[in-house]
Amino acid sequence: MMLMAGLLVTACASKPKAEQTEEPAKKVLVLYYSVTNTTKQMAEYIQQKTGADIEAIQTVDAYPTDYNELIKRSSAEREGNVLPELKPFAHNVADYDVIFFGYPLWFATYAQPLKTVIASGVLNGKTVVPFCTSGSSGIKQSVNDLKNALPTAQIPECVGVRSSLMDKMPAAVDRVLINLGLMEGKNEVLADYSAQQAPTADETAIFDAAISTYSMMNGTKAVSVGSRTTSKGTDYKFVGEANGAKMDVYITKENGDAAPYFTAVDR
Ligand SMILES: Cc1cc2nc3c(=O)[nH]c(=O)nc-3n(C[C@H](O)[C@H](O)[C@H](O)COP(=O)(O)O)c2cc1C
Known part of the structure; x- marks a missing residue:
């Protein structure tokens, strides 16, 4: 589908009107991989909101949906640097300017089948907008990996x-x-987090409550914290520590009685 998009269409606002030319609309594709359909929900939401075309990446040999089996195969492929063979795409990726590229995080980075897409070269020179779902990890490491793997992409x-x-x-x-610029609306401008300092007892309680919902965070301690006030409540950026390893833990406490929750852990 062709989209007219603020950031993606150069409006030439600073040129005299006679010289203003609208660039052709950009073609947008949502290309995603999902085993248990979580990332699929996100992909479909992006497709609905943008009217873009959409395609699910499919491997010739489908991955098991059983968690332990999935871990076993993906670990072996990761260690052996195996690129799983993909079924041909219905859409010609070369025809698109902007690719929303969606994946579950596997071992803190994009899932193995995405590596096959990257290695094929179809994303070279494109605008690639990553999106992901995960158990707890933030998207940061996968984006750094993507930037290294796709040096010519924006x-x-x-x-x-x-x-x-x-x-x-x-x-x-x-x-x-x-x-x-793909959707009408105005975003709240968010302040920077305040400087990190030792957490108060209340902040430590917020940290402990937020991580208590996720067993893999058991034993993680809050070391320091910065915060910012938003229209919804307070966002916290904690530095946590477990077994000598430090991590950034992002937590939101909305106004009212709702329990605090963590949105990402960047290790
Ligand atoms: C092999 C494997 C590795 C995973 N590694 C991570 C990880 O490093 N960090 C994380 O937060 N979640 C991890 N997860 C959880 C998935 O990212 C999460 O369940 C995701 O939402 C699944 O997406 P899907 O339903 O689209 O397949 C992993 C899951 C699997 C199966």
Whole structure:
């Protein structure tokens, strides 16, 4: 589908009117991989909001949906640097200017089948907008990996959502689409986090409550914290520590009685 998009169409606002030319509309494709359909929900939401074309990446040999089996195969492929063979795409990726590229995080980076797409070269020189779902990890490392793997692509702001927070996915996606000029609307300007300092007892309680919902965070301690006030409540950026390893843990406490929740852990 052809899209007219603020950021994606150069409006030439500073040129005299006679010289103003609108660039051709950009073609946008949502290309995603998903085993248990979480990333699929996000892909379909992006497709609905943008009217873009959409395609699911499919491997010739489908991955098992059983978690342990999936871990076993994907670990072996990761260690052996195996690129799984893909079924041919229905869409010709070369025809598109902007590719929303969606994936579940596997071992903190994009899932193995995405590596096959990258290696094929079809994303070279494109605008690639990553999006992902995960258990707890933030999107950051996968975006760094993507930038290294696709040095000729433009990779603008992106978004990751935890699978247990899919009710918050539409708002997170809308924010990115507005920033990209793909959706009407105005985003709240968010302040920087305040400087990191030792957490108060209340902040430590917020940290402990937020991570208590996720067993893999057991034993993680809050070391320091910065915060910012938003229209919804307070966002915290904690530095946490477990087994000598430090990580950034992003937590939101909305106004009212709702429990705090963590949105991402960047290790
Ligand atoms: C092989 C494998 C590795 C995973 N690695 C991570 C990880 O490093 N960090 C994380 O937060 N979640 C991890 N997860 C959880 C998935 O990212 C999460 O469940 C995702 O939402 C699944 O997306 P899907 O339903 O679209 O397949 C992993 C899951 C699998 C199966």
